[in-house]
Amino acid sequence: MRIGIDARFYGSIGKGLGRYTQRLLKYLENIARDDEFVIFLRKDNFDDYQPLAKNFTKKLADFPWYSYAEQKNFLGLIKSEKLDLVHYPHFNVPLFTPKPFVVTIHDLILTHFPTRRATTLGPLKYFIKQTAYKIVLSRAIQNAKQVLTVSEFTKQDIQKYFGYDPKKITVTYEAVDAFPSPPIDDETILKKLQIAKPYLLYVGNAYPHKNLEKLIDFMRALPENRKNLQMVIVCKPDYFLNRLIDLVDKSGLRANFRFPGFVPDAELGVLFRQAHAYIFPSFYEGFGIPPLEAMSQGTPVLSSDAACMKEVLDEAAIYFDPHSTSGMIKALDTLDQSANTRQIMIAKGRQQVSRYSWESLAKTTLDIYHQAKDPKP
Numbered sequence: 001m002r003i004g005i006d007a008r009f010y011g012s013i014g015k016g017l018g019r020y021t022q023r024l025l026k027y028l029e030n031i032a033r034d035d036e037f038v039i040f041l042r043k044d045n046f047d048d049y050q051p052l053a054k055n056f057t058k059k060l061a062d063f064p065w066y067s068y069a070e071q072k073n074f075l076g077l078i079k080s081e082k083l084d085l086v087h088y089p090h091f092n093v094p095l096f097t098p099k100p101f102v103v104t105i106h107d108l109i110l111t112h113f114p115t116r117r118a119t120t121l122g123p124l125k126y127f128i129k130q131t132a133y134k135i136v137l138s139r140a141i142q143n144a145k146q147v148l149t150v151s152e153f154t155k156q157d158i159q160k161y162f163g164y165d166p167k168k169i170t171v172t173y174e175a176v177d178a179f180p181s182p183p184i185d186d187e188t189i190l191k192k193l194q195i196a197k198p199y200l201l202y203v204g205n206a207y208p209h210k211n212l213e214k215l216i217d218f219m220r221a222l223p224e225n226r227k228n229l230q231m232v233i234v235c236k237p238d239y240f241l242n243r244l245i246d247l248v249d250k251s252g253l254r255a256n257f258r259f260p261g262f263v264p265d266a267e268l269g270v271l272f273r274q275a276h277a278y279i280f281p282s283f284y285e286g287f288g289i290p291p292l293e294a295m296s297q298g299t300p301v302l303s304s305d306a307a308c309m310k311e312v313l314d315e316a317a318i319y320f321d322p323h324s325t326s327g328m329i330k331a332l333d334t335l336d337q338s339a340n341t342r343q344i345m346i347a348k349g350r351q352q353v354s355r356y357s358w359e360s361l362a363k364t365t366l367d368i369y370h371q372a373k374d375p376k377p
Helices: 012-031 068-080 123-143 152-162 186-192 213-221 239-251 265-274 290-296 309-316 325-335 339-353 358-373
Strands: 002-006 036-041 056-060 085-088 101-105 146-149 169-171 199-203 230-234 277-280 301-304 317-320
Touching: 002 012, 012 056, 012 358, 036 068, 085 358, 101 123, 101 358, 123 152, 146 152, 146 358, 152 169, 186 265, 199 265, 199 290, 213 230, 213 239, 213 325, 230 265, 265 290, 277 290, 277 325, 290 301, 290 309, 290 339, 301 309, 301 325, 309 317, 309 339, 317 325, 317 339, 325 339
Parallel strands: 002 036, 002 085, 036 056, 085 101, 101 146, 146 169, 199 230, 199 277, 277 301, 301 317
Antiparallel strands: none
8 A cells, every 4th residue: 555644734733633643654664564655744843753664655746734725725835745544633724635535533623612811812813813714624434444533532522513424534543652752850850940849740732622721720729838849841932832831820820830831851750750639620531642642651651531531541549629719629638648648649650651552553553545446344
């Protein structure tokens, strides 16, 4: 087979989608020996991907996501490559794609949270964007030979909203990576970032569905004997983070929060490892990698009980209602009721992380490629 993979999200420019695409390619190169692969990239990440297997080649496809050029010009490029199958790791499949394809749907966040708070666009442009999203997503699921998704929760979500045969949808769980060793000791890194222990940690983006505003209420409601706790929020600077910082400033709790901005992986591993706990108040996730990253570093997790989190984290986290400040405080109290409780949660966390494997994801994905090309009668 000659398989194309839309890797325009590859690497850090694609955030979670970029990591998924990056890891998929890395592990496919290790196991896919009998097929040819054409990897489509943009100028910004073209040099980031260097094929290590002879049957993987890359092709420039510098078309912006969700653009007219993506819908028109990308189609011509795909057709010229004489592909048997294309994998789109995101729902933005060109409407009139000429080749059989597989699509990965990570979540239905925009379906559940169609709010203008999640955009910087004006009302008209946002309406047009939301309408286009619904059309493109529906057509992608309808026309795909196979749909991949990252949790049973999202699989059921797709069935609920789009009503397709569950046999057409396959779950491929994501995984976590080892953090590189830091060049200096942990305490020096914390000092450089102006972070003092004990602290709670959140890593991710600041989109409205992440529910980070609730952390302000949580910090305000902490009892006096907990006021020494800091809240560290690691997020690349953007409109949504700036809006959160403004709310923190207005709350009068600025001294209780730290916003170190982008943190490289070696230092991020330190922040996970030295945190008192990782806190995840999200209303909705398709999978949720950061809590597993915390568990991999021996840090206990306090998690929202919404969406897929109980599926992904199972008994390795202490859960709370994301709408309840008192519930969040109770979860923290449960963790800290004894040293033994903490050690139990750490052990459960490490065991839970071991359930997930990028290699397994790649193997299942490769099997799906072959099934999509030659479906069983």
